[in-house]
Amino acid sequence: MESSNVDNSERENIKKRRGRRKKGETIETGTRDQKKFFVDASKDKIERDIIIKLLEDANRKSFGRKIILKDLVYYALPKLNQKDIEKIQESALSEMEKVERALAAYNEKNEIKLGLGEFLVKRLGIQ
Numbered sequence: 001m002e003s004s005n006v007d008n009s010e011r012e013n014i015k016k017r018r019g020r021r022k023k024g025e026t027i028e029t030g031t032r033d034q035k036k037f038f039v040d041a042s043k044d045k046i047e048r049d050i051i052i053k054l055l056e057d058a059n060r061k062s063f064g065r066k067i068i069l070k071d072l073v074y075y076a077l078p079k080l081n082q083k084d085i086e087k088i089q090e091s092a093l094s095e096m097e098k099v100e101r102a103l104a105a106y107n108e109k110n111e112i113k114l115g116l117g118e119f120l121v122k123r124l125g126i127q
Helices: 002-014 045-058 069-079 082-091 095-110 116-124
Strands: none
Touching (some): 045 069, 095 116
């Protein structure tokens, strides 16, 4: 009898939340377990226009099924190389993260432990 109660409480702890997530809330999942991916291009007009133009060009044909974004992505992904991934990683950093990275590199190179304020004073030459 008790074992079934334990099983139910474990299931409740493991149970996934349903519905929309709150703004700013992140969901911790392993990427290997993920089966669906969504691309939201609604906020960046330039990228959205690039996607639309590529799809229009790909569908300018007489025969065959309609080309969708998934087809373009599957074709392009194997062509990414390590330099492309490094550029993508760099573009994902905020300005503050770039400063923190420079601080960590400086501390490691000089084998010291400066704080962020001390590092900025030193780098900017403020007295």
